[in-house]
Amino acid sequence: MTDPSATPPRRILYIHGHSLKPSQEVLEEFTRNAIRSGIQRDFPDDVAAFDEAEIELMYYGDLTRPMLTDRGREYDEELDIGDRRNALASLRAVPRRKKFSFRQYDTLPGKTASKEFFAGIVAPLMGFLGMTIPLIARIAPVFAAYLRNEDGLGSRIRERARGQIISAFEARAPLMIVAHGMGSFVAFDVLWQLSRDERFAAYASRKVDCFVSMGSPLADNYVRRFLIGAKSTGIERFPGNIINWTNLAAEDDYLCHDGTVADDFRAMMREHIVSRITDYRIYNQAVRYGKSNPHSSVGYLIHPRLSKVIRDWVCNPAGPL
Numbered sequence: 001m002t003d004p005s006a007t008p009p010r011r012i013l014y015i016h017g018h019s020l021k022p023s024q025e026v027l028e029e030f031t032r033n034a035i036r037s038g039i040q041r042d043f044p045d046d047v048a049a050f051d052e053a054e055i056e057l058m059y060y061g062d063l064t065r066p067m068l069t070d071r072g073r074e075y076d077e078e079l080d081i082g083d084r085r086n087a088l089a090s091l092r093a094v095p096r097r098k099k100f101s102f103r104q105y106d107t108l109p110g111k112t113a114s115k116e117f118f119a120g121i122v123a124p125l126m127g128f129l130g131m132t133i134p135l136i137a138r139i140a141p142v143f144a145a146y147l148r149n150e151d152g153l154g155s156r157i158r159e160r161a162r163g164q165i166i167s168a169f170e171a172r173a174p175l176m177i178v179a180h181g182m183g184s185f186v187a188f189d190v191l192w193q194l195s196r197d198e199r200f201a202a203y204a205s206r207k208v209d210c211f212v213s214m215g216s217p218l219a220d221n222y223v224r225r226f227l228i229g230a231k232s233t234g235i236e237r238f239p240g241n242i243i244n245w246t247n248l249a250a251e252d253d254y255l256c257h258d259g260t261v262a263d264d265f266r267a268m269m270r271e272h273i274v275s276r277i278t279d280y281r282i283y284n285q286a287v288r289y290g291k292s293n294p295h296s297s298v299g300y301l302i303h304p305r306l307s308k309v310i311r312d313w314v315c316n317p318a319g320p321l
Contacts, residue, residue, distance in 0.1 A: 010053040010314055011173040013164055017181030017215070017297060018142040020068055020075045021061030022084070028057040030084055034298050037092050038307035049314045054173070058164050058183070060157045064142045067153070071141065087286050087298050094285065097304035105251065105283035110291030136223070139254065143182045143217070147226040154189075161190045162200075169194075169206040176210040176313055178306070180297045181255050184213035185227070191239035192229040207241050210313055214248045214300040215284075218265075219258040235271045242268075245277045246309050250284035252294040280305050 014031050021027050032055045039050050069075065094100065105111070137144035146154045168175040179187040191211070194203045217223045224230065229237045249259030262269075262277040269277060286292070286299030293299070300306060 008171050008173040010176070011056060011168045011171075012053055012176045012178060012310070013056045013058055013168065015058040015161060015177065015179040015183030015187050016061070017183050017295075018064070018140045018146075020065060020073065020080070021059070022077050022081050024057060024059040024061070026081055027059065027061070028055070030088070030298075031055065031057055031301060034088055034091075034301035035306070035310060037088070038302040038304065039311055041092075041095075041302075042097050042304055042307045043311045046311050046315050050310065053314050056164060058161050058186075060160060063153060063156055064145075067145060067150075068142065083289055084298060087288055087296065088302070090287060091285060091298060091302045097307075100283055100285055100304050102251075102283055105285055105292075108285065108287055108292035110287075111252070140182065143185070146182060146186070147223075157186055158190050158193065161186055162193065165190060165194065165208075166200075166203060169203050175208050176212065176310070177208055178212040178310075179214065179216070180300060181215045181217070181295065184216035184218055185223075187211065187213075188218060188239065189228045191241055192227070195240040196229060196232070196236055204240070207243050210244045210246065210309070211242045212246045212248070212306065212309060213261065214297075214306070215250060215253045215256050215295050216247060216261065217255050218247075219249075219256060219261045221258075221264075224264070235267070235273055238265065238268050238273055240273055242274050244275055247277070247279045248282055248300060248303065248305055249279065250282050250294040250300065252292075253284065255295055 012035075016027065016031075022030075035055070036047065036050060040047050065075065094104075136147065145151075146157060149155060165175070165177070177187050177191075191208065194200045194206070196204075227237075229239070245261070245265075247259075247261045249256040253259075258264075259281055260279040262279050265274075265277060268274045282300075282303055282305050284294040284296060284299035284303065286294070286296035288296055
């Protein structure tokens, strides 16, 4: 007989980014394998604890693929899956966490900071001129469509994310949210809704143990204006349900050209809305289609920094670290 007072398994909800994705089943398995590989490399004795956690994918690739293909984006799913597996296999072959260094990163094929330079220098100027959305639409059209809520896309994505977070809240499951790129923006919006929107008042007191953003645009001054809570004032601008926030930003990742969030969201610390915000600058060693891709999700998911954050959380019986 199940003990109703027992704490349910820890739950990790992963929210993916903006690019074209393979099927939900494939991406969910790939995500788990990438995270598990990092923990196996650095903390082999703790793999069993990780395996006890529930890993969920918040998937919206089926909502965005038609939009992208209608705009002429070609997608070879079989090739994408094969290249993702090749990238993961190469990263699995890195023997030690110390190898995820600048020295190794600097040797990757096709490495360039041109996108990051464009995002860091040109984007602020275009934002000042009111051209933020056209710029985002060129680089990340799905993200631009989300911000503009084209055809209700933003609302539909948030509805899915809300459903999965509410499910964890109702199960009283300890929850970590790991979100990549645009996914971190979605997570922030939904967490704001669940803690500030009167429609979801029943969940206002529930907390997320740890929010991990990777390659996130949340530090961008102009993009941040599109957050759902941006028009509110005081502490109402921010979600009130995050205990710990860890942000990973890879060198040369164009989507997180401003790599730190602690300075942009320091009011959350000052007003005691969050316990801790920690920024880490990392080197994403992923190679996709023969070239360095510092925004690639697999390079974040297998990185030693994320491995440690997740390992510390799943192995800490008293609560989040």
